[in-house]
Amino acid sequence: MNLQDAFSSLAIAACASASAQPPPIVLSDASLERAYWACIAVDSKNTAAGLRMDEAAVVGCSAISKELQTRRFGGDFGQLHEWTKARRAAMATKP
Numbered sequence: 350m351n352l353q354d355a356f357s358s359l360a361i362a363a364c365a366s367a368s369a370q371p372p373p374i375v376l377s378d379a380s381l382e383r384a385y386w387a388c389i390a391v392d393s394k395n396t397a398a399g400l401r402m403d404e405a406a407v408v409g410c411s412a413i414s415k416e417l418q419t420r421r422f423g424g425d426f427g428q429l430h431e432w433t434k435a436r437r438a439a440m441a442t443k444p
Contacts, residue, residue: 374416381420384413389433 376384388410395402402410414429422428 374412376416378420381413381417385417388413 374381388406391406392402392410418424418426418429422432
């Protein structure tokens with residue numbers, strides 16, 4: 350299993366328990382960040398294939414994103430967005 354598949358599995362597991370209100374996120378900061386990037390990877394892969402994420406994944410990944418935004422950026426979406434863009438750019442330039 351490659352790294353992206355592992356992250357995808359993590360995201361799917363984290364996102365699998367969708368309900369009207371997602372359960373509280375009880376991940377360490379490092380695991381939360383990995384789950385966030387796994388959600389991004391799953392979304393990108395689905396988008397490239399012309400697919401949409403299922404509702405459970407959307408609810409779970411949204412909760413993960415919101416929790417990361419709150420913990421790391423004090424709730425500031427703009428900071429999360431800029432951080433995400435910078436990280437994507439850095440990853441794209443890695444050999």
